[in-house]
Amino acid sequence: MKVAILIGSKSDTEVAEKVRARLVEFGIPCELHVASAHRNPEKVDRLARDPETDVFIAMAGLSAALPGTVAARTLKPVIGVPLHRGLGLDSLLSVVQMPPGVPVASVGLDAAENAALLATAILALKYPQLTAVLEQYRAKWREEPGTPAGTTR
Secondary structure, three states: OOEEEEEOOHHHHHHHHHHHHHHHHOOOOEEEEEOOOOOOHHHHHHHHOOOOOOEEEEEEOOOOOHHHHHHOOOOOOEEEEEOOOOOOHHHHHHHHOOOOOOOOEEOOOOOHHHHHHHHHHHHHOOOOHHHHHHHHHHHHHHOOOOOOOOOOO
16 A cells, blocks of 8 residues: 655645645555656656555646646546645646546645545555544544534535
8 A cells, every 4th residue: 555645846845745644644655756747757657657556646836737647657546736826726727627538536726635535535445444544534523623513524
């Protein structure tokens, strides 16, 4: 079981660390890689073909080509995290409007935690022990101050 977190540049590290922290908390092995779709396409290709990786989380700002570049090179799940650069709309649209045959699941702008939760849910299909991890997370979330009673994420 492994999640690869790919970021387009070191400036994306802050959001990526939120993903990594949640995955580590859940006991999911993960690796963080800096690999630009434009500057390091060979590295992106090599990472996307890693047989040890079960799920990819890719994030980049501006053109946000990284999630689609990864998805075009693997049959494994790819989660795209659009990053807020300027208005963030360019990044969001780039991630959610992939061409046919290049599926990328998308979360909201800078939504690192949701990317980690989605990766965990995907992994739970193959590793059922992660279902209990997600259930514990939801129970804890419901107890947080300010959470409306009876609501779920």
